Amino acid sequence: MARSAYFVINIDGDPDPPHGPRNDRRVLDKYRVMQKLMDDFAEGKGVICVHTSPIYRDRFLRDPFMDFWREWTANGGELALHPEEDLYATAQTRLSEGNHYDHISHMEPIISELADFMQSNGVPFAAYKGGFHGLTMAIVQVLVRAGIEIDLTGAPGIVWPTKTADWSGAPASAYYMSQEAYRKPAESGTGCGMFEIPTAFDGQVSDTGNRFLLNRHYLAVGRSTLGDLYRVWNAIIERGERSARPQIVALVSHTHALHREEFHQECAAVLEYVRKHGGVPVTAREAKRIYDEHQAVLPAS
Numbered sequence: 001m002a003r004s005a006y007f008v009i010n011i012d013g014d015p016d017p018p019h020g021p022r023n024d025r026r027v028l029d030k031y032r033v034m035q036k037l038m039d040d041f042a043e044g045k046g047v048i049c050v051h052t053s054p055i056y057r058d059r060f061l062r063d064p065f066m067d068f069w070r071e072w073t074a075n076g077g078e079l080a081l082h083p084e085e086d087l088y089a090t091a092q093t094r095l096s097e098g099n100h101y102d103h104i105s106h107m108e109p110i111i112s113e114l115a116d117f118m119q120s121n122g123v124p125f126a127a128y129k130g131g132f133h134g135l136t137m138a139i140v141q142v143l144v145r146a147g148i149e150i151d152l153t154g155a156p157g158i159v160w161p162t163k164t165a166d167w168s169g170a171p172a173s174a175y176y177m178s179q180e181a182y183r184k185p186a187e188s189g190t191g192c193g194m195f196e197i198p199t200a201f202d203g204q205v206s207d208t209g210n211r212f213l214l215n216r217h218y219l220a221v222g223r224s225t226l227g228d229l230y231r232v233w234n235a236i237i238e239r240g241e242r243s244a245r246p247q248i249v250a251l252v253s254h255t256h257a258l259h260r261e262e263f264h265q266e267c268a269a270v271l272e273y274v275r276k277h278g279g280v281p282v283t284a285r286e287a288k289r290i291y292d293e294h295q296a297v298l299p300a301s
């Protein structure tokens, strides 16, 4: 019986809406609000996304952001590569059909060049997160070759074919992906070599019109209500109590609304609740290590 559950804080750092004026200082101020929340509630252990996109391919690979990533990782946090190839596309770069995630010739250089760049600057990515929960096995293979072996894209139950997202039937706690499909766990061993940490999910079929995006059935700050966020966390703890294995899930938050006090307060409230109710904050790499250690001592299920 596992009485506690591990949570990874998956922070989407997308900047202000794609067509507004660019303001690095304003984005950085919001990152600092998140950094303070991590210090106050999670020993600095958030995984923050480094955004890249057709509009802002290298905006976040320069100062002042490179300095911030160094500070963030020195403080106990981790970084995730986050290509937003769809939401932050320009009219010129948007495909008339399908999207860029489906084209590995587009994705491969982005992943391998950015992974090399961050590695050589001393701030390697710990994880990956696709936009709109989109992922393909071809992307997974490129990530593993680039040394990124943890994925934070998953949200069990979300299926959005035009965004290459299919998490139907995906496990609600962390797992190694099979060779065949990212939504399926490997039957034994480490499968294709990618470890998935899914967004915490209450296991219920979405009853809202908004089935493609995180909603009140997920632990996603800003996409739910405080009551529902607490309820989802309680479901994770109950699932852990019924299971012999610890639950390992992600709490998702975005930085874009952090200039608003109520959003800041909601983040603080949910982090405080999760901590008080059995939640242990871990980095993505720590989560993988904890999973591996439990696999080593438990018989296969």
Ligand SMILES: [Zn+2]
Binding pocket: 012, 013, 014, 082, 084, 131, 132
């Ligand atoms: Zn994003």
